[in-house]
Amino acid sequence: MPTPTGRSHAVLHPSRARQRIEVGRSGPDAGLADLVDYFWWVRWDVPEPHEQEVVPRPVVHVSAEVLADGPRLVVTGVHQRMFSRRLVGQGHTVAAGFRPAGFRPLLRGDVGALQDREVRAVEVLGVDDRPVAEEVLACERPEDGAEVLGRWLAALPREDDPLVGRLADLVERAEQDPALVRAGQLADLAGVSLRTLQRWFRSHVGIGPKWVVQRFRLLDAVAAAHGEDDVDWAGLAARLGYADQSHLVRAFTQLVGHPPAAYAREA
Template sequence: MRPWVDYYWRVRWEGIEPHEQPVIPQSRIHLAAEEGRLLVHGINRRTFTRTLTGTGHVIGASFRPGCFRPFLRQSVRTLTDRVVPAGDVVGVDDVETAEWLLDPSRSDEQLVDGMNRWLSSAQPADDRVAFELADLVSRVEADRTVVRAEQLAAIAGVSLRTLQRRFDDYVGIGPKWVIQRCRMLDVAAAVHSGQPVDFASLATELGFSDQPHLTRAWTALVGSPPATYRNRA
């Protein structure tokens, strides 16, 4: 699954009190075994919170941006801000596999193997556009100087309108949103680094007009200014 899947992940929890975990979504689709099904998590444009109670685990696959399109065989935009059972949109029954994956006795290696088997049964196609867009988003994630969709269109060698259409169809969201979210994740990495942060310099580096612009964008995403968030974290 390497051409399509970036990585597999597993979350385990055990606690007496419920734990609320905020999540800043990325520009990628996740497939996760939970609640007795394999659930496809489309791109969520807003920060959300998951509540973990008791004891349990979730196993999931994080797809390279654009690379769930070969499984879905239609526009990924239909999944944006939605969570749907995988069998309903991929056409391969997921209930038995989800039950197997949610068995707490399984090792990580067994879980990855089980997820691989189900994904292989969906017979994804090799899709040049999907792989090109995945590489393009990787460029955005790694290169902080990419701050505008027009820059990304130039890198891709296509018009801005063509880039927008491809992102809507394959990634599920426009290139402007993807770039802005990558830069917000750069802010998150800075505030979690444990090192002092010069937010004015960081704002300039990430393409914001000034520090108040960065502060407004971050506050709209997580509900508090970055300095407040850093102190709480």
């Protein structure tokens, strides 16, 4: 299996989270690796309700959860702002995190229509999700539940689309290269106009390229805040493409709710 990726520092207040939740990951089988980046699961046993915040990436997730009408598969589109989940009592969830643009072949439609939404899988895939959600959550080991979910996803009809791999590679490069700070740089790498790239991103990734670049650079700032060393925020702002430290502070505070230095002390 490929090594699961994703960004662990997207989970805010990690030391607090480790005291309350257990998180695991695994990679997809080869037949699904072109669409799914990794499987993940969370277990919790909290005497008091716990609010867990996560910085969203340009990724669609399909998760098995217990809702008011029982176990269901939920499709979560790209969220522009902070994503928060309230955990109560005991429970667990198992999910697939898709590669950027990777959900498009299964959706066979505009991924941008899922932006800031959580919907039952049956509503967008047209397949009853109850039986597989029940089977996934009934597994004693979450790794086994991830395998069940993977087999179900692999059996779904998919639409061939040459843009999917191209855009997934482009977004993943933007995530890994802190020197990419503008959407125009991505358009140059893709060899298309910015307008064309914007149209591709909205229909396949689910959000625009400017948001994608800015989110990854903010995640770089979050990663720095989670580190053990004192951070030169002015120097980091320059490296991440911000006009000055105050611009980074405003963007970070708007997303996380605290200025970066204050968050670093708390985190």
